[in-house]
Structure formats: structure tokens, C-alpha cells
Amino acid sequence: MVVKVYGTAYASPKRVLVCLIEKGIEFETVPIDLIKGEHKSPEYLQLQPFGAVPVIQDGDYTLYESRAIIRYYAEKYKSQGTELLGKTIEERGLVEQWLEVEAQNYHPPIYNLTLHILFASALGFPPDEKIIKESEEKLAKVLDIYEDRLSKSKYLAGEFFSLADLSHLPFTQYLGWSHEQGVYDKEQKACECLVGYISNRPS
Amino acid sequence: MVVKVYGTAYASPKRVLVCLIEKGIEFETVPIDLIKGEHKSPEYLQLQPFGAVPVIQDGDYTLYESRAIIRYYAEKYKSQGTELLGKTIEERGLVEQWLEVEAQNYHPPIYNLTLHILFASALGFPPDEKIIKESEEKLAKVLDIYEDRLSKSKYLAGEFFSLADLSHLPFTQYLGWSHEQGVYDKEQKACECLVGYISNRPS
Numbered sequence: 001m002v003v004k005v006y007g008t009a010y011a012s013p014k015r016v017l018v019c020l021i022e023k024g025i026e027f028e029t030v031p032i033d034l035i036k037g038e039h040k041s042p043e044y045l046q047l048q049p050f051g052a053v054p055v056i057q058d059g060d061y062t063l064y065e066s067r068a069i070i071r072y073y074a075e076k077y078k079s080q081g082t083e084l085l086g087k088t089i090e091e092r093g094l095v096e097q098w099l100e101v102e103a104q105n106y107h108p109p110i111y112n113l114t115l116h117i118l119f120a121s122a123l124g125f126p127p128d129e130k131i132i133k134e135s136e137e138k139l140a141k142v143l144d145i146y147e148d149r150l151s152k153s154k155y156l157a158g159e160f161f162s163l164a165d166l167s168h169l170p171f172t173q174y175l176g177w178s179h180e181q182g183v184y185d186k187e188q189k190a191c192e193c194l195v196g197y198i199s200n201r202p203s
Numbered sequence: 204m205v206v207k208v209y210g211t212a213y214a215s216p217k218r219v220l221v222c223l224i225e226k227g228i229e230f231e232t233v234p235i236d237l238i239k240g241e242h243k244s245p246e247y248l249q250l251q252p253f254g255a256v257p258v259i260q261d262g263d264y265t266l267y268e269s270r271a272i273i274r275y276y277a278e279k280y281k282s283q284g285t286e287l288l289g290k291t292i293e294e295r296g297l298v299e300q301w302l303e304v305e306a307q308n309y310h311p312p313i314y315n316l317t318l319h320i321l322f323a324s325a326l327g328f329p330p331d332e333k334i335i336k337e338s339e340e341k342l343a344k345v346l347d348i349y350e351d352r353l354s355k356s357k358y359l360a361g362e363f364f365s366l367a368d369l370s371h372l373p374f375t376q377y378l379g380w381s382h383e384q385g386v387y388d389k390e391q392k393a394c395e396c397l398v399g400y401i402s403n404r405p406s
Contacts, residue, residue: 049348061293068299076292089279090264096271145252
């Protein structure tokens with residue numbers, strides 16, 4: 001059964017694609033154009049009532065929320081491809097901890113910076129300088145903690161690559177766009193930490 | 204081994220307490236006073252570098268982020284107390300989906316409303332009316348989707364109580380405080396849906 005992944009032109013669905021590739025799962029992509037409002041069509045809202053991407057369809061099983069989808073496939077194909085949840089319940093606990101850190105601490109500021117610095121004019125609204133400043137400050141604090149963590153362990157959850165690292169990928173490509181030089185330097189350093197090891201991986 | 208839970212006077216750590224109670228796990232609480240800044244002490248930052256609550260200590264295992272902790276205990280004590288992750292990988296996928304919906308869609312507006320309507324004056328800042336209005340609108344949309352979902356299945360992830368339902372508890376107690384009557388009505392209705400079945404549960 002080939003997995004259908006909706007909305008893969010956007011960042012969060014890429015989290016799912018990277019996971020499927022790491023696990024060696026066949027998939028096909030279904031484009032959803034947010035600018036044209038295809039995510040608000042009645043057919044799409046049947047799949048994802050919040051009108052967000054991604055959604056997957058796997059036979060008659062439908063699932064949304066990218067971090068739920070990656071957990072599902074990491075669990076379902078535990079012994080296939082890269083092990084992404086750790087080997088013990090304690091390791092999985094730490095994977096979950098850093099996945100939550102990504103979702104709660106890393107994602108909100110990097111998302112706001114991406115939106116207000118990179119996409120505001122294309123989307124037709126003025127960048128909000130207050131949001132940019134606050135997001136830069138928040139991101140800088142998070143990156144300090146990452147730097148410290150990654151000086152003590154090879155990956156976020158320990159000595160093994162996991163969903164927690166993988167989940168950072170889609171938005172980390174946008175790092176390095178901040179306005180303020182101090183934050184920019186930290187982002188560059190974090191970029192090296194977060195992306196460096198991934199680019200050396202065979203898959 | 205008794206589990207130590209830090210910061211249990213606050214909402215997010217209650218997510219952990221409810222889970223430990225459902226699983227029948229012994230715990231003791233360690234107070235952390237955020238007003239006094241105890242979460243910024245060097246000792247506490249060793250446990251939780253972001254300075255947030257909760258943290259648990261279970262022997263020499265330390266874990267933070269409430270939703271990571273509840274997943275850890277639901278998995279570790281799978282066959283003890285209430286089953287909270289579903290019985291199949293597909294059921295767990297849906298539990299993860301609705302846990303993410305709680306974290307990404309429900310929590311941000313209810314948190315903002317709680318902060319700006321209930322606690323702003325106690326914390327010494329003026330409530331931000333723009334944030335209140337936006338949060339009420341976002342929350343109203345989420346509650347519409349919950350109402351629809353809970354008209355089709357008994358609990359969020361299906362016919363079984365799970366971490367997804369449990370995770371809504373700490374902030375749902377603050378529902379019903381919105382300014383605007385239309386939102387207030389929806390909240391009352393959602394309150395019945397979300398809390399009704401829980402108050403009928405033996406534990």
C-alpha cells in the first residue's frame with residue numbers, strides 16, 4: 001500500500017516525508033495549494049477539519065498532525081530502516097521530551113520569523129517588528145540550550161539519531177534569516193549543530 | 204520508587220498528576236514557586252534548562268515536558284491502571300493526533316485567555332484585548348471541531364479514554380471565562396463534552 005501524503009510543498013509535511021524516507025516506506029504526494037485555498041475545500045476538510053497540512057492516507061486509515069504521523073510510522077515500522085524512537089522506554093521518553101521541546105519552544109519562534117521575515121510581503125501583510133524581535137529573543141535562548149545539550153550528547157535525545165532531531169529539519173532550513181546580528185551568529189552555530197550531522201548521513 | 208513531581212501547583216504539572224493517578228503510580232510533589240523565581244534557580248535549571256514546570260525524577264531518571272512524561276508513564280505501565288494509549292498502533296496514532304491537536308490548537312488560545320483574563324492583574328500587566336479577541340476566535344473554531352468529533356465518537360481518539368482526553372483537563376477548568384457571549388456559549392457546551400464523561404469516571 002503506497003502512503004498518500006497531502007500538501008508536501010510546505011514545511012510541516014516535509015517532516016513526514018523525511019520520516020518515510022528514513023523508514024524506507026513508499027509514498028506518493030498530493031499537492032494542496034494553500035494560496036488557492038484548497039485546504040478549505042469541503043473534501044479536504046473531511047480529511048483534516050482544521051484545514052492544515054499534512055494529512056496521510058494509508059489504505060482506509062487517515063491521520064493528520066505531522067508529529068503524530070511520524071510517531072505512527074516510527075512505531076509501525078520499528079524494525080525497518082532507521083530506528084527513530086530509541087531502544088528502551090527511557091530512551092523513547094527522552095525522544096518525546098525533545099520532540100515536545102521542538103514543538104513548544106523551537107517551532108513557535110522559528111515559524112514566526114519565517115512568516116514575518118521571509119513570507120510577509122508575498123502573503124500581502126506588513127512584517128510585525130515586535131513579533132520579530134520577541135521571536136529572535138526566544139529563539140536565541142532555545143539555541144543556547146541546544147548548544148549546551150549537543151556539547152554533551154551526539155543527538156538531542158542521546159547518542160542516537162531520533163524523531164526529535166528529524167522533527168527540527170523542515171524549519172531549520174530557514175535559520176540564518178534573522179535581522180539581528182547576535183541572534184544570527186547563534187543561529188549559524190546551531191545550524192551547524194543541528195544540520196551538520198544530518199548532511200553526513202547516508203539517507 | 205516514588206516519583207517526584209515538581210511544580211504541581213500549576214496547570215501543566217496537573218496533566219502528569221492525573222496520569223499517575225490513572226496508572227496507580229505513587230508520587231510525591233515538590234513545590235516550585237514561579238512568583239518567587241524558584242524555576243530560575245541554578246539547581247532547578249540543572250533539571251529543566253528552560254525553567255518550566257513540570258519535571259519528574261524517578262530514581263536517577265529525569266524527564267520534563269508534561270506531554271512527554273505522560274507518554275512515558277502510559278507506555279512504561281501499559282498494563283497497569285487505565286490503558287491510555289489505545290490497544291493497536293492505529294489507535295495510538297489517533298491518540299497522538301488528538302494529543303497534538305490539544306497541544307497545537309487547543310492549548311495556545313486557552314492559555315492566552317487564562318493568562319490575560321484571569322491572571323494579568325495578579326501578575327501586574329494589562330490584559331491585551333487584541334490577544335483576547337484572537338484567542339476567543341481561535342478557541343471557538345477548535346471547540347466547533349471538538350463538538351463535531353464528540354458527536355461521532357465517545358472520546359477524542361475513539362471509543363476509549365486516552366492521553367488525548369486527559370491532556371485537556373488542566374486548562375479546561377478555565378473554560379467559561381471568555382468575554383464574548385457567543386464564545387462563552389460554545390465553551391460551556393465543550394465543557395460538558397470534555398469534562399462530563401470524566402467526572403463520571405471512578406478514578
